Amino acid sequence: MLLDRRALLALFVVALAASTPAYANAGTPLMWFGAFHLGFGNAIIGVLEGILIARLFRTNVRWTAGAMILANYVSMWCGGMLLPQAEPIAGLVLGHRLSIYDLQGFLLACVILAFLVTLVIEWPFCLFALLGQKQPVRRSALACLVTQIASYTFLLVYYGVASPVSALTRTTLDDPANFAKPVDAWVYFIGADDGDIWRIRPDGSERQHVAVAQAGTSDACLFIRPSVDSEGWDLWSQTGHRLDGERSLELERFATHPALAPDWDYADLSRSPPGPFTGYGAAYLDAEPPSIGGRVRTGFWAAEGLWYGGDRIALETPFVRWLPRWPTVLPGEQVVYQLGDQIVLFDIPQRKLGLVAFGRGPLVTAGDDVAPRHSDDQPVAADAPVGR
Numbered sequence: 318m319l320l321d322r323r324a325l326l327a328l329f330v331v332a333l334a335a336s337t338p339a340y341a342n343a344g345t346p347l348m349w350f351g352a353f354h355l356g357f358g359n360a361i362i363g364v365l366e367g368i369l370i371a372r373l374f375r376t377n378v379r380w381t382a383g384a385m386i387l388a389n390y391v392s393m394w395c396g397g398m399l400l401p402q403a404e405p406i407a408g409l410v411l412g413h414r415l416s417i418y419d420l421q422g423f424l425l426a427c428v429i430l431a432f433l434v435t436l437v438i439e440w441p442f443c444l445f446a447l448l449g450q451k452q453p454v455r456r457s458a459l460a461c462l463v464t465q466i467a468s469y470t471f472l473l474v475y476y477g478v479a480s481p482v483s484a485l486t487r488t489t490l491d492d493p494a495n496f497a498k499p500v501d502a503w504v505y506f507i508g509a510d511d512g513d514i515w516r517i518r519p520d521g522s523e524r525q526h527v528a529v530a531q532a533g534t535s536d537a538c539l540f541i542r543p544s545v546d547s548e549g550w551d552l553w554s555q556t557g558h559r560l561d562g563e564r565s566l567e568l569e570r571f572a573t574h575p576a577l578a579p580d581w582d583y584a585d586l587s588r589s590p591p592g593p594f595t596g597y598g599a600a601y602l603d604a605e606p607p608s609i610g611g612r613v614r615t616g617f618w619a620a621e622g623l624w625y626g627g628d629r630i631a632l633e634t635p636f637v638r639w640l641p642r643w644p645t646v647l648p649g650e651q652v653v654y655q656l657g658d659q660i661v662l663f664d665i666p667q668r669k670l671g672l673v674a675f676g677r678g679p680l681v682t683a684g685d686d687v688a689p690r691h692s693d694d695q696p697v698a699a700d701a702p703v704g705r
Contacts, residue, residue: 345620346479359389366464381446388442427636481620484632493521493662493671498649501684506676507532509658521673538678549573574683576602576645599644615641645681
């Protein structure tokens with residue numbers, strides 16, 4: 318018997334107890350793959366690494382396998398603490414939030430850094446397994462390098478199978494200014510950094526500050542209701558996904574021609590705003606292109622992505638999981654939607670994707686909307702256009 322069964326079972330139970338709360342409502346292959354890796358996969362990898370070291374460096378297989386199982390769980394817990402900090406650290410290094418343009422380099426850097434950190438964490442366990450041999454430091458460093466090359470080769474394939482990255486691999490990243498159709502429209506959104514309301518053109522130009530708001534939470538969004546006098550539409554914000562979310566009237570009669578979701582009663586104040594959390598698809602601004610072949614919508618999970626005409630683009634990896642939200646179809650088969658903390662423009666025929674602004678809860682209106690006003694009828698100042 319390689320290891321004491323009771324000790325191994327206790328180790329599995331502890332690992333599963335630690336991993337279960339975070340994945341209680343898992344709904345994507347990557348989440349299930351990750352849960353299995355956290356619960357049982359580390360033990361299996363540890364056993365295989367122990368056998369490999371024992372064969373190559375002539376150590377006791379039981380002793381070595383036990384050490385490597387422990388090494389893998391220690392490495393897992395360290396990774397669990399470091400992984401949530403990866404994107405914020407990348408933002409500090411880049412000087413701005415991580416965007417779709419930075420993602421390929423970010424993912425490559427994460428894999429390389431994870432490999433190096435794993436070497437540092439697991440090397441002492443390899444040294445422990447090789448104590449008593451000649452030149453244990455050099456031999457243990459070599460053993461750690463060999464085992465991690467083998468393990469990471471497997472893990473790259475393992476997670477690659479479960480990670481949908483079609484938002485990168487099946488699109489061409491470009492500046493929206495280069496492919497946006499000439500549509501007279503405004504995209505209202507909540508700024509990712511300040512929680513205020515801004516507006517911008519779909520091509521990323523003419524960014525303007527619209528109103529001060531307190532909608533800085535990650536789940537904040539904008540929605541509309543008919544004005545009381547039925548002359549136009551009011552702009553509201555909501556923090557929270559459910560009916561108990563906090564709602565605020567931000568602008569009265571801010572638009573006369575907003576994009577609307579089909580078959581939705583905007584006057585019903587008892588219902589949540591239309592969106593992925595209520596099972597509704599995209600809003601449409603004078604457009605429901607027949608060539609798309611079906612209603613555009615976003616999925617609940619990051620892996621579901623943006624659906625259009627039986628196809629989709631999505632992005633979910635162990636390092637980045639950007640949720641798709643609030644799609645609006647523009648004339649010319651283009652879609653404005655939220656991807657993570659970014660407002661992006663996607664051209665369906667050309668499969669081009671570009672960053673419009675960093676923000677949340679995009680809401681599109683026609684360019685001929687009325688001048689926005691606060692709910693107390695005070696005029697709203699507009700800043701000079703600024704960068705994204």
